[in-house]
Amino acid sequence: MTDTATPGRALPHPDRAEIRLEAVLHALSDPMRLGIVRELAAAEAELSCSHFDVPVTKSTTTHHFRVLRESGVIRQVYRGTAKMNALRRDDLDGLFPGLLDSLLAAADRQSVRLGDAG
Amino acid sequence: MTDTATPGRALPHPDRAEIRLEAVLHALSDPMRLGIVRELAAAEAELSCSHFDVPVTKSTTTHHFRVLRESGVIRQVYRGTAKMNALRRDDLDGLFPGLLDSLLAAADRQSVRLGDAG
């Protein structure tokens, strides 16, 4: 594990056992957050907050990432000045086998169906 | 088809093509609505609104059923004085294959994990 995480700046995450399905669904019911999660899943890697091209201000972006983190969907860690984001795939798959893949597939399908760029 | 539906009291439903994943997820992110959907799925049959033992008033119950209907999760039809509710399994499976089952399985798992009566 690349422990390049900046020390002394830990962020609160729910334990796996504290993750609630309702919270996950709520987190993913926002188009912006769903888009972030889709991109994160496609990348299969950590991405910084600023990597995402979202049509809102930095404040709002911070808010959405916090919702995703506090619902247990993503894990966030500071590396230098950047804050890296990664899907909590292991935890989600462990709690809800198949759910994340179904959700991502559903999002992809809808994207194709609606002719979105994504 | 059991066309015992009361005529002249049609309820507005979204077409299959109008169903949005975000709306579905939002609808299911409420514990009460998720519970209703789970019960509906387990019953594999139409259930009246009053069948459900929810800890809220009738007004609030009406509200939650409307959210489920307008998001495309359930289909509602009047039969006499009762309003029957059924999952839109065909439409949801057609749009998002596997999603509904994953969601229901996830809800069941969490219910067991948390020791709910569900």
Next chain:
DNA sequence: CTCGTAGTACGAGGGTTATCGTACGAGTCG
């Protein structure tokens, strides 16, 4: 140390949601 970049904290505005109570409408049963 200074500057720039990445992101946070806080507060406010505006919209949506969950809940309720009361009054009402539609069917059914006597």
Next chain:
DNA sequence: CGACTCGTACGATAACCCTCGTACTACGAG
């Protein structure tokens, strides 16, 4: 018809959520 049950409509209230702007902190580069 009259009474009863099921569910709706409407208004109110309180909470929540998305968004923003501004002021701020943390880190890295020079």
